Amino acid sequence: MRRSSVRDCAIALAVAAMTVQCGTQPPPPEPAFTAGVGEVTAQRLGPSWRPGCPVPPEQLRLLTLTHVGMDGRDHIGELVVHQDRVGPTIDAFRELHRMRFPIERMRTPEHYPGADDELSMRDNNTSAFNCREISGSGNWSNHAYGRAVDINTLINPYVSSDGLVQPATAGPYLDRTRRDPGMFHAGDPAVRVFTDRGWTWGGSWHDPKDYQHFELE
Numbered sequence: 001m002r003r004s005s006v007r008d009c010a011i012a013l014a015v016a017a018m019t020v021q022c023g024t025q026p027p028p029p030e031p032a033f034t035a036g037v038g039e040v041t042a043q044r045l046g047p048s049w050r051p052g053c054p055v056p057p058e059q060l061r062l063l064t065l066t067h068v069g070m071d072g073r074d075h076i077g078e079l080v081v082h083q084d085r086v087g088p089t090i091d092a093f094r095e096l097h098r099m100r101f102p103i104e105r106m107r108t109p110e111h112y113p114g115a116d117d118e119l120s121m122r123d124n125n126t127s128a129f130n131c132r133e134i135s136g137s138g139n140w141s142n143h144a145y146g147r148a149v150d151i152n153t154l155i156n157p158y159v160s161s162d163g164l165v166q167p168a169t170a171g172p173y174l175d176r177t178r179r180d181p182g183m184f185h186a187g188d189p190a191v192r193v194f195t196d197r198g199w200t201w202g203g204s205w206h207d208p209k210d211y212q213h214f215e216l217e
Helices: 003-021 042-048 083-099 117-122 189-195
Strands: 035-039 060-068 074-082 148-150 213-215
Touching: 035 083, 060 083, 074 083, 083 189
Parallel strands: none
Antiparallel strands: 035 060, 060 074, 148 213
């Protein structure tokens, strides 16, 4: 090896050593988003599904998704959605993860007694499929079809002009001037993650306001 080459190598090694010593190493890569897709059965869905629901278990899929928690760390959660909503749902949650938007927890409804939506919402849980009706309407909710997602449900409540608040414990979060992590407001990048992709946000409705709710018809 020529002397100049030896000298160049020595200089390069010295610079690399100084870089490590000074703590100027390249930043670590961003945490990876992962998404798994699996089939579900009536047994797996538990009380969130029953005979007479508008879609059978065979048309639903279990998503296992990486999400950022309120602690800023990555966690694994689960959602059940219609098989035709798998791609759009993964796409939206991948973008939320990239933005480091915090989601407190993501459990399927059967983790709560009777798949009770009120209990799930009080827990600030994020969920999708649940075979239930629109409040007070007698009509199936889009959740009963696996076409809707509710995110951070305690801090983003459902509010109607007749005084109905869901969950009932969400009183402090009726003040939408609050900027708690995980809340949604009109024009927020996290809201646009969905609306720019064709989803409807319940927070844009006139009455009720359903700040937690995103649906894709």
